[in-house]
Amino acid sequence: MRTPLAALTVVAALLAAGSASAQARPPGRLEVGGGVGAMGAIHFASVPALEIAPGGKTLTLFQSQSGLETTPAVVARLGIRIASRWWAESAFGLGSTNLVTDITHDRETGAATVSEPVTHYAVEGGLGLRLRGASPGRLKPFLGAGGGYLREVHDGQMFVDTGWSAYAGGGIHYALKQAATGAVKGLGIRVDARAAFAGGGTSLDGDVHVAPAAGASVFVRF
C-alpha cells in the first residue's frame, strides 16, 4: 500500500495510559507522537505487451507484472481526546519504496526487472476507540480507522501521483509514565497493526489495493 503513515498514525491517543481502570478517562487531552512502521508489498494486475496476430488473435511480446515493494515509513501524529474513550487524530507520514516491474516471457530475451524509487507522503485523519474492560495493567488495547490524502513522487520528481488512503486496525498502548498533574500527563509506546487501503496514486491497474501494515511509536500526552 502507498500510505506509509497510515501504519503509524494510529489511535494511540485513545489509550487511557494513566488510568487504573479501563473505564477511567485518561489524563490529558492532547497527544503528540512519532515512530516508524512498514507496509507490505502490493502487486498490481499483470499487463501484457500485446500485438495483433493474423485472424484477430493476439501475440504476447512480453508479460509485465508491476508492484510496490515493502514500504518503510516514519510518521508524526497529533491526537485529541473527544470523549472518555474516543480520540481523533491526524498524522503526516513519509515513506520510501520502489516501483518494480518484472518482465517475463519476452519472445526475444530473458526475464528482466526494472524499477524506480518512489517517495510517499500522506496526510490522514482518523478516530480511535479505547476498548472497554480489557486493560491488563499498563496495556491498553484499541481500535482505529481513518483515511486521507496520498501523494507519491516518482524518481527524479518527474511525475507525481495523487490518491487516497484508508485504514482499519488496532493495537496496544503501553504506558511508561503517567501523572495526574504537570504539563506532561503521560509517556508511552504504542504498537499497532492495520489493513491499509489505497486508491489512485501509483496503482497502475487503477484498482484499490490493500496491504498489511504495522508500526511502533512513542507518544507524549499533555
Added chain:
Amino acid sequence: MSTAVRARLCLLTIAVMLFSHARPALAYLKFGVDVGGHQVILRWAATPVRYFVSDPGIPSVSATQFQAAVARAFATWEAVPSATVSYTFGGYTASLPGQDDGRSTLGFMSEPSLDRVLASTSYMVDDATGELLESDIFFNSAFSWSVAENGEPNKWDLQTIALHEIGHFSGLGHSALGETEGASGQRHPIGVAAVMFPIALGTGDISLRTLQPDDIAGISDLYPSDHFRSDTGSVSGRVTKNGAGVYGAHVAVFDPARGEMVGNFTLSTNGQFSVSGLSPGPHVIRVEPIDDADIESFFDISDPVDVNFSVKFYDKIVNVPSGGDSGAITIAVQAK
C-alpha cells in the same frame, strides 16, 4: 513552384524505396526533406487535404466502392482526437496515381512486376521549401482486392491497406512494432502493434482497420491538437554499444499501466532517440535491433544501421511528465 521532386515509397512490402532527400527524421518515423542543408518534416501545410479517386476500378471493386473504402480509412485517421489532420474528397478523375498533375490521386494500377508490392505512396515535394505538394497512392491490381465489410478469404482488404497508405500519405514512415517469422523476402508477420508496420497481416484479415497507440502518437505528433503537447510527454536519450552510439536501434516504450507501446529509432550515429506522444507516468523501455523486417523498410540502404546487438530492457522505470521530457537516458546494449 520551384523544382519538384517525386519520392516514391513502396509500402507493405519488405522494402521501402526512398529518394535521398526523403529520409527518416526525428520522432517515430516521420520523413524529413533536406532543404538547403536543413531538414524539414514532411507534412501537409494546410488541411483538409484534397484527394481524388481514379475512375477506373477493377472487376471486383468499382470506383464507387473504392472511394467508399478509402473514405472510411481517411475517416479513421481524422477521428484521432489528438490530431488535426483532415481530408476531403475532391471527386473522380481520369488521371492515374503517379501523374504529376497537382492532384493527390488514389487508384488501381496493374504492376505485376512488383510482386511484393500491394500498394505504394509517392510524394511530390517542393525541394526549395520542403512543402508537400502532392501525394498519390496506387493499389496494385495484380492482387485480388475486397471491400467486403468482414473481408474475404484470399483477397486483400482494401480499407486495411488504404489505412496504412494514408499514414504515409500524411507523412508517416514505417513502424517496427511487429514480429515476423521467416527470412528476408519470405517474412510473414505473427504479431503487429502498428498499422504502419511494413508487412501486411494477410489476405482476408481486417484486424488492422483500427489505429494502434503508435499510429495515434505518430499522426498526433505531425498534426498536433491544441492539447496534445501538454497532455503527453516524451522519452529521449541515447543507445550505445561499447560507449559509441548505435544507429537504427528500435526503441519501444511500453506503458505498464495501459499495455500500450510506442516506438521510434535512434536516428543519428550518436545513438540519439526521442519518442513523443506518450501517456504521462511510468514506462518501460525495450531496445532491439531491426530484425523483423528488412532494414530498407525503415532506412536508406546506405545508412549505417547496426543490428548486431541483443534485445535489452533499460534497467530503470522511466517517468514521462505531462508536456515534458523524461530527461536524457543512456541505454547500453551489448553485441550478440
